[in-house]
Every structure is written in structure tokens, then in C-alpha cells.
Amino acid sequence: MALADAILACLTEHPMTGYELAKTFESSIGFFWKTDHQQIYRELSRLRDRGHIQGREVVQSGKPNKLVYTLTAEGRAAFRHWAARPSTPPSIKDDLLVRLYALDSVDIAPLRADLMARLEHHRDRYERFERILKKRFPQGTASPADMGKLLSLRLGLRHERMVTEWCEEAITALSDLTSAAAATSRSADQRERRGSGD
Amino acid sequence: MALADAILACLTEHPMTGYELAKTFESSIGFFWKTDHQQIYRELSRLRDRGHIQGREVVQSGKPNKLVYTLTAEGRAAFRHWAARPSTPPSIKDDLLVRLYALDSVDIAPLRADLMARLEHHRDRYERFERILKKRFPQGTASPADMGKLLSLRLGLRHERMVTEWCEEAITALSDLTSAAAATSRSADQRERRGSGD
DNA sequence: AGACTTTTTCCGGTTACGGTAAAGAACGGG
DNA sequence: CCCGTTCTTTACCGTAACCGGAAAAAGTCT
Numbered sequence: 001m002a003l004a005d006a007i008l009a010c011l012t013e014h015p016m017t018g019y020e021l022a023k024t025f026e027s028s029i030g031f032f033w034k035t036d037h038q039q040i041y042r043e044l045s046r047l048r049d050r051g052h053i054q055g056r057e058v059v060q061s062g063k064p065n066k067l068v069y070t071l072t073a074e075g076r077a078a079f080r081h082w083a084a085r086p087s088t089p090p091s092i093k094d095d096l097l098v099r100l101y102a103l104d105s106v107d108i109a110p111l112r113a114d115l116m117a118r119l120e121h122h123r124d125r126y127e128r129f130e131r132i133l134k135k136r137f138p139q140g141t142a143s144p145a146d147m148g149k150l151l152s153l154r155l156g157l158r159h160e161r162m163v164t165e166w167c168e169e170a171i172t173a174l175s176d177l178t179s180a181a182a183a184t185s186r187s188a189d190q191r192e193r194r195g196s197g198d
Numbered sequence: 199m200a201l202a203d204a205i206l207a208c209l210t211e212h213p214m215t216g217y218e219l220a221k222t223f224e225s226s227i228g229f230f231w232k233t234d235h236q237q238i239y240r241e242l243s244r245l246r247d248r249g250h251i252q253g254r255e256v257v258q259s260g261k262p263n264k265l266v267y268t269l270t271a272e273g274r275a276a277f278r279h280w281a282a283r284p285s286t287p288p289s290i291k292d293d294l295l296v297r298l299y300a301l302d303s304v305d306i307a308p309l310r311a312d313l314m315a316r317l318e319h320h321r322d323r324y325e326r327f328e329r330i331l332k333k334r335f336p337q338g339t340a341s342p343a344d345m346g347k348l349l350s351l352r353l354g355l356r357h358e359r360m361v362t363e364w365c366e367e368a369i370t371a372l373s374d375l376t377s378a379a380a381a382t383s384r385s386a387d388q389r390e391r392r393g394s395g396d
Numbered sequence: 397a398g399a400c401t402t403t404t405t406c407c408g409g410t411t412a413c414g415g416t417a418a419a420g421a422a423c424g425g426g
Numbered sequence: 427c428c429c430g431t432t433c434t435t436t437a438c439c440g441t442a443a444c445c446g447g448a449a450a451a452a453g454t455c456t
Binding site for chain 1: 200203204206207208210211227229230231232274277278281282283284285286287288289290291292293294295296297298299300301302303304305308309311312315316319320342343345346347348349350352353354356357360361363364367368371372375
């Protein structure tokens with residue numbers, strides 16, 4: 001139900017085509033909401049059927065014609081209405097946590113590799129967000145119209161930093177665990193060597 | 199595809215019935231993975247069909263009989279195999295961010311109320327996690343078997359603290375915004391009063 | 397008797413996720 | 427001129443997830 005509203009949210013800015021929306025969902029709003037163009041187009045037809053948006057064909061030369069979608073009054077009202085409802089806090093739902101939950105039934109080598117890849121991923125995103133922040137909000141402040149985007153960006157930054165730190169913690173914890181295991185197996189070896197009297 | 203693996207992860211601990219699993223998904227693993235009992239039972243039959251788990255009926259007196267599910271060797275291997283694949287970083291996908299993204303097309307009063315509810319929600323969860331941490335890991339350390347659960351908990355803690363801080367930031371930003379708007383409308387009033395020469 | 401817990405199951409609808417594919421036009425480079 | 431890429435929309439498919447409602451059948455507690 002929320003994808004439709006995410007699209008409406010995009011269209012409150014200015015009318016857009018499905019293609020542009022797909023681009024938007026790859027960058028700005030897509031930082032916290034992933035979809036592909038197929039889902040967008042499907043959702044757009046549904047929204048049009050509901051009368052929340054209106055398509056207007058724009059003839060182009062040099063490019064295929066495009067369908068620019070505009071919010072209707074109903075669509076605007078529907079979005080406003082949706083936005084006035086309390087949000088439901090999302091759950092984290094990260095595969096990694098499932099792996100960790102059953103850590104002793106899992107191979108640690110690929111898990112550590114995964115954690116390191118994730119560390120890099122979140123670090124990259126953090127830096128990317130920082131660059132965007134510096135570029136779009138050099139003063140660290142925003143006009144009322146852009147305040148919400150600043151706040152979203154700030155959550156993104158906080159989130160990526162938080163996960164990055166956690167990844168580092170997890171990686172060292174995992175290393176400690178394996179080195180401890182190696183130490184015990186070494187001492188077990190010694191015991192065994194002594195015991196067998198080699 | 200991941201719900202099945204989350205269930206397998208639970209069953210690596212010890213055999214369980216669907217009912218127990220549903221309980222587990224309301225507490226420990228459910229802190230970062232939400233489902234209801236219907237989905238669990240459906241997934242359980244699928245897993246049984248695949249041969250990943252095995253059901254054994256236990257006759258009870260005083261209660262309906264129950265079906266205890268145990269991991270099979272194939273199930274264990276399948277989970278191990280799944281866990282060795284790289285995880286996909288989840289997206290945040292929070293309704294609140296969509297609302298903020300289109301802040302100027304939204305009523306701020308319910309949005310602020312929502313933010314305050316969320317603040318309380320995340321604060322509660324933070325405290326809850328802290329209590330669990332103190333209870334289950336009083337030393338802040340864990341045995342190798344429980345290390346993964348400690349790490350998951352730590353992520354949960356970090357996450358809730360991070361969102362809590364962000365909520366506070368967002369609420370003050372929203373307040374600043376409305377008070378600024380009130381100030382400009384006040385001065386506009388004054389200008390108008392002067393202009394109309396009341 | 398009524399309410400609640402335990403335990404499993406079925407149903408149906410909507411949404412999301414993921415991949416595969418086509419189509420037509422024009423622009424760019426080689 | 428062919429080839430690849432960008433632009434733009436649309437279609438289909440299967441599976442997974444989400445949501446909510448419902449009902450069994452047994453027992454316990456009030």
C-alpha cells in the first residue's frame with residue numbers, strides 16, 4: 001500500500017513520467033525505498049484508475065512520446081489523508097541477523113566476508129550521503145520546503161554510520177571468537193600430544 | 199525466501215512446534231522479523247514438503263496434541279548453504295520518511311504526533327533491549343554459541359538509540375519550522391494592519 | 397456457562413519481489 | 427551504415443510476503 005503513496009509523494013514535487021519516477025527511485029527517495037520500473041508503471045496505472053493521478057501525453061521529437069503524470073485533487077487529498085495516519089514502525093528484517101542468530105550452525109568464513117562487504121557498503125553509502133548533504137545543504141539548514149528531505153537524509157546518515165560501527169564491532173567479535181577457538185584447539189592439541197606421549 | 203530460513207534458524211536451537219515458533223517470533227527473533235502464526239504454519243508445511251524439517255506428533259493430556267518439528271540433515275545443510283551466501287542489505291522503507299519527503303504537502307500536526315509516538319516507541323524498545331541485555335549478558339560478554347545473539351541485540355540497541363535521537367532532532371526541527379511560520383505570519387499580520395490603517 | 401489458552405489449519409485478497417521480454421525511435425560512435 | 431545505448435512504456439509470470447478473518451477441538455479457570 002505504501003508504494004503508491006511513495007509515488008504520490010514524488011509527484012507532489014512536480015509532474016513526472018514513469019521513467020523519471022524510476023530514476024528518482026534510484027536516487028533520492030530510492031535511498032530508503034527500492035523498486036524497479038515495472039512496479040512503478042503498474043502502480044501508476046492503478047493510481048490512474050483510482051483517479052489519483054492524471055496522465056497527459058507529451059509528444060517528443062527525437063525521443064518516444066512520454067506520459068506525464070500529474071496529481072489530481074483527489075490524489076493530493078488521498079496522500080494528505082494517508083500521511084495523517086500514524087505510521088507503522090518498520091522491522092529491521094536483515095538476513096545478516098538471521099545468520100547471526102544461528103551463529104553456531106553457520107560457517108564463519110563466508111559470514112565474516114559478508115560482514116566485511118556490508119561494512120564497505122554502508123561506509124560507501126555514508127560517504128555518499130555526506131557528499132549529498134554538503135552539496136544540497138551546505139549550511140546544514142534547509143528551507144521549510146526542503147526540511148523533510150534534510151531530515152530524511154540525516155536519518156540515512158545516522159543509519160549508515162550506526163550500521164558501520166556495528167559491523168566493525170561484529171567483525172572484531174567474530175575474530176576474537178575464532179582466535180579463541182584456535183587457542184583452545186591448540187591447547188587441546190598440546191594436551192593430546194602430551195597424553196599420547198609422542 | 200527468507201522467512202523459511204528464519205524458521206530454520208530458530209529450529210537450530212531446539213525442536214519446536216508452530217505455536218512455540220509463533221511465540222518466538224513475537225519475542226527474540228521477532229525483534230527484527232515480524233510474522234504471524236498463519237505464515238509460520240504455511241511455511242512449516244512447505245518446509246516439511248521439502249524435507250527440511252520433520253514433524254513428530256506429541257500426544258498431550260489437557261491440551262491439544264502438538265506437532266514438534268525437528269531439523270533434518272537436509273534442512274541443516276540447506277540453512278548452512280543459505281547462510282554462506284552474501285546477504286542483501288535491506289532498505290529502510292519507513293512510511294515516516296515518505297511523509298517527510300513530501301513535508302509541504304502534509305499536515306504537520308498529525309505528523310508531529312506521529313513522530314512523538316515513534317519517539318516513545320523506540321525509546322521503549324531501547325529500554326526493553328537494555329533490560330534483556332542486562333539479564334542475558336550481565337558481563338557484556340557471551341559464550342561463542344550466544345555471541346550472535348549478543349551481536350543482534352547490540353544492533354537492535356544501536357538502532358533504537360539512533361532512531362530515538364533522530365526523532366528528537368526531527369521534532370525540534372518541526373517545531374522550529376512552525377514557530378518560524380507563526381512569526382512570519384505575525385509580522386505579515388502587522389504589516390497588513392499597518393497597511394490597512396485600522 | 398462463558399472466557400481464555402493451546403494448537404493447528406484453511407481461506408482469500410492484495411501487495412511486493414524478481415526476472416524476462418518486447419517495442420519503437422533516435423542519438424552517438426566507429 | 428550498423429551497433430549499442432538511452433529513452434520510454436508495457437506485458438507476463440511465478441513466488442513470496444502481508445493482512446485479516448475464521449474455525450476447529452481440547453482443556454482450564456472463573
